[in-house]
Amino acid sequence: MFAVPQLRSLVTDIADEMRARTDRGRIADYIPELARVDPGFFGMAVALPDGTVVTAGDAETPFSIQxxxxxxxxxxxxxxxxxxxxxxxxxxxxxxxxxxxxxxxxxxxxxxxxxxxxxxxxxxxxxxxxxxxxxxxxxxxxxxxxxxxxxxxxxxxxxxxxxxxxxxxxxxxxxxxxxxxxxxxxxxxxxxxxxxxxxxAMSCRQLALAGRFLAHSGRNPDTGHSVISSERARRINAIMLTCGHYDGSGDFAYRVGLPGKSGVGGGILAIVPGQASIAVWSPGLDDAGNSHLGRIALEAFAKRSGVSIFGA
CATH class of the missing domain: 3.40.710.10 (DD-peptidase/beta-lactamase superfamily)
Structure with a gap:
């Protein structure tokens, strides 16, 4: 399990690094409203079982989850x-x-x-x-x-x-x-x-909270009540891992090692089974239509925290 002080330091460090980068990807300009979004945004939120949400950057700013x-x-x-x-x-x-x-x-x-x-x-x-x-x-x-x-x-x-x-x-x-x-x-x-x-439209905080049931065998960790069965949660996570990033899904699994789902609004929801749900947002996309800095941030998080469904 994550210790909150160390987690807060890690998330803050990653957000600072991402906001300093100049390689931000390309906005989804084929949707006129999304073309207006400032590519300089970066937010990150990690939601824990007890309801604690560790945030950094623009984690409270709503964006189109697509x-x-x-x-x-x-x-x-x-x-x-x-x-x-x-x-x-x-x-x-x-x-x-x-x-x-x-x-x-x-x-x-x-x-x-x-x-x-x-x-x-x-x-x-x-x-x-x-x-x-x-x-x-x-x-x-x-x-x-x-x-x-x-x-x-x-x-x-x-x-x-x-x-x-x-x-x-x-x-x-x-x-x-x-x-x-x-x-x-x-x-x-x-x-x-x-x-x-x-x-x-959701913020990273809201999205990370919404994804918690997938990190906890289909249960709402606040109440213990089931949103879906544990088997169904496992299967949704499996499809997220294999298909969640379009034709960049294999690369995301290779680099990050977590179930995840991206959107062309620049968000990614990632699941650490049994521990946390994570939302990142950076509007610039890579060639496959996934958040460029979002993927880099999640790769850094997985490496530094040692979380991966494939082992540390």
């Missing part, structure tokens, strides 16, 4: 459909870009995994399940507020509208899957919910 939301929509969809979900989406790494359409044609419209865009759209369709989009979106937002114990978590409507205006590739993915029957609801409804849950 694809990190897919961890939480996957959790909800598994609660709705159970293992039937895996008939509509796979569990294998894609080896292609997060918004690629290439594999859908050869694999009959079934996305490789729930974390690429096509897979997350299919998962969103399961949550929609014939409901009004506002009902499904409200359920997702309530879940995020419950997990983070923070009713101020909200959706950045400007980001959602920006994505809806420019998300032509996602529209193509959804319509293509619809042609195979993988998408069951009206495409516009499913995409509307998808764009809005990707536009949820």
């Amino acid at each position: 694809s990190i939301s897919k961890v939480f929509t996957l959790t909800l969809a598994l609660g709705i459909a159970g293992d039937r979900l895996w008939k509509r989406v796979g569990r294998e790494p894609s080896g292609t870009a997060f918004n690629s359409i290439v594999q859908l044609e050869s694999e009959k419209g079934v996305p490789r995994n729930p974390f690429i865009n096509a897979g997350a759209i299919a998962v969103t369709d399961v949550i929609l399940a014939g409901h009004k989009p506002s009902v499904a979106l409200g359920e997702i937002l309530r879940f995020m507020r419950f997990l983070s114990d923070d009713q101020t978590v909200t959706i950045d409507k400007a980001v959602a509208e920006s994505e809806q205006r420019t998300g032509f590739r996602n529209m193509a993915l959804a319509n293509y899957m619809k042609s195979f029957g993988v998408i069951e609801n009206p495409v516009d409804y499913t995409l509307g919910v998808y764009f809005h849950h990707c536009a949820i």
Whole structure:
């Protein structure tokens, strides 16, 4: 377990190092609202079982969590459909870009995994399940507020509208899957919910707290109550490790050695099983669409603290 004084010193040191770096990656400028974000931000938060959250840098500044939301929509969809979900989406790494359409044609419209865009759209369709989009979106937002114990978590409507205006590739993915029957609801409804849950805005502190159940066998460590079963938490962590960083997932596992999920808003949620959940945010991305400094910071954290699912 982490000792708080040493952990505070480690997180502060890493944040200072990251903020001093000039190699910051490239902002996700294909989403107009995200193109406006200052690349100089860096935040980090580590949430411990007793509710202590150690933070540094811009850890209290909300940002668009983007694809990190897919961890939480996957959790909800598994609660709705159970293992039937895996008939509509796979569990294998894609080896292609997060918004690629290439594999859908050869694999009959079934996305490789729930974390690429096509897979997350299919998962969103399961949550929609014939409901009004506002009902499904409200359920997702309530879940995020419950997990983070923070009713101020909200959706950045400007980001959602920006994505809806420019998300032509996602529209193509959804319509293509619809042609195979993988998408069951009206495409516009499913995409509307998808764009809005990707536009949820959270700080590193809030996100680290929301991820704690995955670090503690599916339980809320504050209450001891189960959010999901320990088996399901283990399986979600496994998919995070193998698929959480698109075609950079293998490199992240090699360098960091922790389950993680990135988003093109520059955030990463990482899980230290049994010990902590970690959120980092730096808006500049690498070529695979993952936070450049976020990955470097987590690699430094894993090395210096000796945490890895593969051993020290």
